[in-house]
Amino acid sequence: MTSATLAQIRAASPLIHCITNYVTVNDVANVLLAIGARPIMADDPEEVEEITALCAGLCLNIGTLNARTIPSMIAAGKRARALGHPVVLDPVGAGASRLRTATALRILDEVRPTLIRGNISEVRTLAVGTGTTKGVDANAADAVTEENLAAAADLLHAFAARAEAIVAVTGAIDLVTDGRDCYAIRNGRAEMGQVTGTGCQLSALLAAALAAAPADPLAAVSETVVLMGVAGEIAWAQMGEHDGNATYRTRIIDAIYRMNAEDLNARMNITKL
Amino acid sequence: MTSATLAQIRAASPLIHCITNYVTVNDVANVLLAIGARPIMADDPEEVEEITALCAGLCLNIGTLNARTIPSMIAAGKRARALGHPVVLDPVGAGASRLRTATALRILDEVRPTLIRGNISEVRTLAVGTGTTKGVDANAADAVTEENLAAAADLLHAFAARAEAIVAVTGAIDLVTDGRDCYAIRNGRAEMGQVTGTGCQLSALLAAALAAAPADPLAAVSETVVLMGVAGEIAWAQMGEHDGNATYRTRIIDAIYRMNAEDLNARMNITKL
Amino acid sequence: MTSATLAQIRAASPLIHCITNYVTVNDVANVLLAIGARPIMADDPEEVEEITALCAGLCLNIGTLNARTIPSMIAAGKRARALGHPVVLDPVGAGASRLRTATALRILDEVRPTLIRGNISEVRTLAVGTGTTKGVDANAADAVTEENLAAAADLLHAFAARAEAIVAVTGAIDLVTDGRDCYAIRNGRAEMGQVTGTGCQLSALLAAALAAAPADPLAAVSETVVLMGVAGEIAWAQMGEHDGNATYRTRIIDAIYRMNAEDLNARMNITKL
Numbered sequence: 046m047t048s049a050t051l052a053q054i055r056a057a058s059p060l061i062h063c064i065t066n067y068v069t070v071n072d073v074a075n076v077l078l079a080i081g082a083r084p085i086m087a088d089d090p091e092e093v094e095e096i097t098a099l100c101a102g103l104c105l106n107i108g109t110l111n112a113r114t115i116p117s118m119i120a121a122g123k124r125a126r127a128l129g130h131p132v133v134l135d136p137v138g139a140g141a142s143r144l145r146t147a148t149a150l151r152i153l154d155e156v157r158p159t160l161i162r163g164n165i166s167e168v169r170t171l172a173v174g175t176g177t178t179k180g181v182d183a184n185a186a187d188a189v190t191e192e193n194l195a196a197a198a199d200l201l202h203a204f205a206a207r208a209e210a211i212v213a214v215t216g217a218i219d220l221v222t223d224g225r226d227c228y229a230i231r232n233g234r235a236e237m238g239q240v241t242g243t244g245c246q247l248s249a250l251l252a253a254a255l256a257a258a259p260a261d262p263l264a265a266v267s268e269t270v271v272l273m274g275v276a277g278e279i280a281w282a283q284m285g286e287h288d289g290n291a292t293y294r295t296r297i298i299d300a301i302y303r304m305n306a307e308d309l310n311a312r313m314n315i316t317k318l
Numbered sequence: 319m320t321s322a323t324l325a326q327i328r329a330a331s332p333l334i335h336c337i338t339n340y341v342t343v344n345d346v347a348n349v350l351l352a353i354g355a356r357p358i359m360a361d362d363p364e365e366v367e368e369i370t371a372l373c374a375g376l377c378l379n380i381g382t383l384n385a386r387t388i389p390s391m392i393a394a395g396k397r398a399r400a401l402g403h404p405v406v407l408d409p410v411g412a413g414a415s416r417l418r419t420a421t422a423l424r425i426l427d428e429v430r431p432t433l434i435r436g437n438i439s440e441v442r443t444l445a446v447g448t449g450t451t452k453g454v455d456a457n458a459a460d461a462v463t464e465e466n467l468a469a470a471a472d473l474l475h476a477f478a479a480r481a482e483a484i485v486a487v488t489g490a491i492d493l494v495t496d497g498r499d500c501y502a503i504r505n506g507r508a509e510m511g512q513v514t515g516t517g518c519q520l521s522a523l524l525a526a527a528l529a530a531a532p533a534d535p536l537a538a539v540s541e542t543v544v545l546m547g548v549a550g551e552i553a554w555a556q557m558g559e560h561d562g563n564a565t566y567r568t569r570i571i572d573a574i575y576r577m578n579a580e581d582l583n584a585r586m587n588i589t590k591l
Numbered sequence: 592m593t594s595a596t597l598a599q600i601r602a603a604s605p606l607i608h609c610i611t612n613y614v615t616v617n618d619v620a621n622v623l624l625a626i627g628a629r630p631i632m633a634d635d636p637e638e639v640e641e642i643t644a645l646c647a648g649l650c651l652n653i654g655t656l657n658a659r660t661i662p663s664m665i666a667a668g669k670r671a672r673a674l675g676h677p678v679v680l681d682p683v684g685a686g687a688s689r690l691r692t693a694t695a696l697r698i699l700d701e702v703r704p705t706l707i708r709g710n711i712s713e714v715r716t717l718a719v720g721t722g723t724t725k726g727v728d729a730n731a732a733d734a735v736t737e738e739n740l741a742a743a744a745d746l747l748h749a750f751a752a753r754a755e756a757i758v759a760v761t762g763a764i765d766l767v768t769d770g771r772d773c774y775a776i777r778n779g780r781a782e783m784g785q786v787t788g789t790g791c792q793l794s795a796l797l798a799a800a801l802a803a804a805p806a807d808p809l810a811a812v813s814e815t816v817v818l819m820g821v822a823g824e825i826a827w828a829q830m831g832e833h834d835g836n837a838t839y840r841t842r843i844i845d846a847i848y849r850m851n852a853e854d855l856n857a858r859m860n861i862t863k864l
Contacts, residue, residue, distance in 0.1 A: 067632075071342060072617070075514050078512045079562055085454050086381070089383065092417040096411075100453070111634065112637065113386075141642060142633070142638035144637045181629075181631050239624045239625070241624060288845055288849075289844060290621055290624055290845070291625070292841055294621065298564035299563070299564050300562070347615075347788075352836050356728060357727075358726045359614050359654070359655055362658060365688035368688040369687060386658070386659075568837040570837075572838050575835025
């Protein structure tokens with residue numbers, strides 16, 4: 046696999062509608078600009094259908110969901126799907142509260158997203174319908190490792206087939222499957238977990254990738270998961286002795302802004318399972 | 319023209335009330351601190367009139383407007399005007415949804431802001447009462463260029479006269495008019511559009527400028543539009559080979575923090591039309 | 592005093608529930624990650640009790656309070672206290688509007704927080720029940736100085752005893768008291784006030800400290816106030832000639848990420864009153 050998706054995103058410059066949490070929203074906007082896409086954030090029920098109709102893709106992120114924005118997500122999601130736009134669901138914290146689990150399951154059921162991107166605990170919660178998520182990070186006990194890789198892939202494979210969606214689970218090893226093929230990706234760095242919102246950023250980038258490269262959605266998703274990991278690797282290589290997670294945050298987005306196909310292909314570590 | 323506004327802002331350190339979007343709010347707060355003003359964000363209907371009464375200026379930004387904050391904007395805006403405080407309207411995305419267009423027009427009508435600052439598509443939407451904004455960036459077809467400069471200036475001139483407000487449109491060429499005089503400003507860099515919120519930041523700075531330099535509002539606005547562009551130029555000159563839009567974001571605010579009258583006057587590129 | 596709290600936070604990695612303002616929320620999340628804790632933001636009434644039950648501590652920050660989040664703060668606060676979790680109240684802008692003053696007093700009364708962290712104007716407002724806060728910064732007339740230190744300490748001492756809480760007031764000189772002992776801390780730099788949210792960040796760090804080091808809450812709080820000040824000093828020492836408050840913002844969080852006990856103890860400037 047060589048990455049074509051980045052060039053397609055830069056060529057198409059898709060406008061991406063994000064209904065997303067207020068913790069990481071600024072980084073989500075800047076990372077979309079970094080990759081060559083364009084963000085618009087709008088979450089009021091009165092306008093979300095109109096806004097999403099202007100766009101090429103939609104990212105629904107439940108990180109700070111509330112009674113006002115849940116109906117907005119459902120309405121925007123349905124409208125986007127009716128228009129044939131890709132919809133990404135980032136089920137932040139699914140399993141941590143009944144509201145989050147129920148909302149994510151409701152979006153799965155009513156919107157039928159194109160892609161679900163989360164950590165293993167969140168996605169496991171959706172796959173089995175109940176969860177044990179502790180906060181917004183994956184539980185250590187759930188982590189995808191070399192030892193349980195096959196079992197995790199089987200779970201996600203079955204879930205993707207049932208949800209008729211691509212499923213992307215990110216962690217030390219990332220897994221991407223459309224219910225037929227499954228890829229394991231070993232890019233990125235553990236320190237990315239010390240920057241809030243790298244997962245939210247990836248979800249938004251995936252909406253841009255699906256919008257700009259619709260011919261092969263599984264490739265678009267896999268390549269963009271690789272790109273985020275490679276950005277984390279390149280950014281880490283720039284870190285100085287006094288730099289910490291705040292500088293790393295900046296450097297990751299910078300690395301996406303500066304990403305080129307050569308670096309991406311040279312560092313890409315992806316295996317078909 | 320030599321810039322006096324910066325010194326006046328630093329001397330007065332005006333407290334600026336912002337009802338603004340959650341995408342760029344942190345940068346808006348830090349840029350106000352960078353220039354020597356002080357921010358306060360408050361958007362609940364129950365407190366906005368009291369908060370704005372404490373302040374010297376108000377910035378209304380509809381970037382993530384909702385059913386709760388629209389009445390807050392109207393109430394704060396009316397109170398600020400009754401107290402003689404300058405009110406800036408940033409009509410983010412006017413033309414992209416009926417809610418945004420209607421809200422911006424309602425603020426124009428009921429609040430009568432001192433200044434409207436937007437991109438050409440947003441301001442054209444307000445000037446003609448209907449729009450074709452695609453997202454939160456100006457349409458390429460609307461862009462102010464050397465070729466259509468006179469026509470754009472005429473449109474804005476007439477709109478400013480009718481709205482009894484200063485109108486500032488920013489883009490490759492910025493235009494500022496109070497309905498009598500009109501200035502074209504050719505500072506800034508195209509890459510500023512790859513950082514989310516540079517427009518939001520400018521709108522907040524303009525509220526500070528109008529609060530601190532009330533004697534000549536058109537000069538205060540023009541000089542502050544220049545300042546934002548010069549900050550973008552200085553910041554770009556600091557960029558290293560690995561830096562991208564995230565570092566540029568930081569450097570722009572830093573440049574405002576470090577701005578001095580010499581650099582500002584040396585780089586100022588403003589023409590009376 | 593030598594600092595043990597930092598090591599305890601890193602060892603325990605407490606999950607901290609924040610109901611906080613949208614201006615500085617990203618920095619609050621990243622600073623918690625920098626120190627080795629983990630953030631979760633959730634503010635809808637339907638989920639806050641469940642979320643806080645998963646966590647080890649709670650931070651209530653009224654910086655952009657609204658009609659939906661005030662009941663969330665009360666409910667989460669009561670639940671956290673019932674579970675024996677530490678609760679920090681950051682009464683941002685208390686005194687600037689009746690809503691802020693009344694909400695902060697209601698949280699004091701109904702939640703009985705473990706710690707109140709604010710600037711002198713905010714805390715004075717709560718101590719005397721009415722206030723003169725001008726915005727979100729302390730009034731110059733209220734500032735704690737070498738001259739009025741004893742009087743300020745007496746006020747806070749009495750307030751802490753009455754509220755049965757630790758009180759931490761930060762400014763040029765920080766004061767920390769549990770109603771019995773009182774410490775004055777002379778770390779930090781005035782330029783920290785030119786970065787929005789360093790106070791919000793400290794409040795969240797204090798929730799992590801209280802969660803991770805419950806044996807001696809006053810020491811945990813004092814050492815963490817010192818840590819924030821030392822981070823500001825170390826970060827300032829890294830500043831280059833073109834850097835401003837935006838770079839300083841990044842460097843402060845970086846300094847917390849890189850903080851070690853040696854630097855902390857070497858720079859610690861704390862006096863028992």
